[in-house]
Amino acid sequence: METVGARGPGESRPFEAVLFDAGGVLVLPDPTVLAPLLVTYGGSPEIEDHRRAHYAGMAAKSRAAASESDWDSYNLAYVTSVGVELELQLLAASLLDRTRTAELWRWPIPESVAALAELEALGVPMSVVSNASGQIEWVLEHMGICQRGAGVGVNMRAIVDSHVVGVAKPDPAIFSFALEHHPETTSDRILYVGDSVVMDVGGARAAGLHPVLVDPYDDHVGAEFTRITSLAELPALLR
């Protein structure tokens, strides 16, 4: 994995704050729903296989340079990844598309939940910037992952939902709704952690943030941006 280097003298802590994408970074489309859904067509019942399928889907979506609303390449890669039989893949992809509603992006990624707590203990300022449907702040709080201010989950300064603010990644303007809550830090010292090359790496770069791609299965070997296997690698970038 590429590391964030260039730590010059006196620059022991090049990054001071983290903004997070939600889907694929904090939560996944609920595999406890999608696994039984696709078993009928030959899909794997294993949660781990569905975790892998999400990132295979995102890699396909990025390769296709698909827009945020175009999930065709994601759906086909997902059902293929979990082992749906060839002649049933289009049917299964269509069913996946209709089942994976905004509300189903709710399964907390265990490594991410643990890493958020560690970052909070380190005093790292954090926020969420998500292309969503108006539901993501409620979902994150309801699942006990994070909320604005103190609560059951970790403390976020801002939770930005594209549907609420009216602008979506990769438009860099969406990040300003979070950055206004981090006035003490310049954008080049803030990480943006996402799972989409087009929406997250592209959008964060355009906003002057340092992009980090969650790439647990090395789908993006050789990429020229920072990649991490899980959020557990973030504290090392911030200390």
Ligand SMILES: [Mg+2]
């Ligand atoms: Mg995402």
